[in-house]
Amino acid sequence: MKKRRSEELRDEIEEMIAFGKLPPGKHLDETELAERFGVSRTPVREALNQLDTAGLIEIRPRRGAVVAEFGPQRLVEMFEVMAELEGMCGRLAARRLSPDEQRALLAVHDRCKAAAQDGDDPDLYYQLNDEFHGAIYAGSHNEFLTEQVWNLRRRLRPYRRLQLRARGRIPKSFEEHEAIVAAILAGEGEKANELLRAHVIVQGQRFADLMASLPLLHANAD
Amino acid sequence: MKKRRSEELRDEIEEMIAFGKLPPGKHLDETELAERFGVSRTPVREALNQLDTAGLIEIRPRRGAVVAEFGPQRLVEMFEVMAELEGMCGRLAARRLSPDEQRALLAVHDRCKAAAQDGDDPDLYYQLNDEFHGAIYAGSHNEFLTEQVWNLRRRLRPYRRLQLRARGRIPKSFEEHEAIVAAILAGEGEKANELLRAHVIVQGQRFADLMASLPLLHANAD
């Protein structure tokens, strides 16, 4: 299927935001982006519009677009919702996971284990972590839910990166994964729900603390 | 604050969708809309883009936009998520509602009662019902959650309208509200959660059944 140029742009800009090339608060100049990508302003504007509605950037009328920038309060709120939705995925997955999906979950969990024990490639663990959670989302057998929770994950990505290097987080995360996998495979929906909720919300609190202690990230935006 | 024309258009088109003037599946012609509103295609396109990202319409590359049309399966999924988020609002509201907000909740609940007993104005009850749920959302003291759940409610609006005239639904709905209010005011978060979840999901199942039994709504789209 042939994409439109504006969609490609949206994805590229989104990637730049996710990987920190465009930090929160950064002003996005339409003309500049258009030149950089070798297109006119029109498709750039369409891309920005989409990112705005998706919540990744903010367009203020007549004053241009900036990469969305969430304060500690809002981050806590977003993680609170994320935790609820992830918990819901876990609860449903515990009831609905097919044998194939069970095997797939175990497989990615094992790969997480290897990455966690190696320790010296946090990027790899980060990526496998996404796959692990993705396996649970898919297991919910609720496509709409899956889309929503992936979407939220996207929006939080620029902030999660900050936490990559937090000391000792990876082994702790993996520990929690073990309990989650056990609960899901045992079909204990409510337990999986609780464990996942806690697993996610603890991250939210960490991020919020981090953000609150590093106000410079908000200051040096432009 | 001065809005841009494209935002006004977005709201107007959204309203037309919500009120069934543009039924699910209806093809949206950019030129036609532009003429109808007396503007060029540009702001119309921006509006459509936003509605697309928000999930109210679907834009298929090179083939134009249609009002989003959800099958029974997807409706069930959406209500499943809606139920979870509403339940979450209830759980949080039970813990966080301020005295003022408690009074406000009771007030709107009373107005619901009057409308339910009158019986002969389902539109009024529909509107008050929105306010009732809105009071609970606000009581969660989580703005992000509130935005998300309102957003979902918007997307489901064209379908909820179908159910307006379902026999005996209004008294039943009001009964459920009573239990929900009681739980929230008593600070029983988990109970409020459960009651709201059930309250919403039952609607989803009704809609899905209705949809499944009326495939004509899908057929006569164009």
Place this chain on the structure above:
DNA sequence: CATTTAATTTGTGTATACAAGATATAAATT
């Protein structure tokens, strides 16, 4: 020298023009 106001510049919002893909129509071949 500071502060306010006028002028310039920069960048967004909308309109119009053009290009390219998709759909509909009509002709031709089997």
Place this chain on the structure above:
DNA sequence: AATTTATATCTTGTATACACAAATTAAATG
């Protein structure tokens, strides 16, 4: 007559042009 192919028309996607608001800089006055 039916199916396929070629042509025409229509709609979308992108580019360019213009209008207008906001930000910035320069000038003027206290």
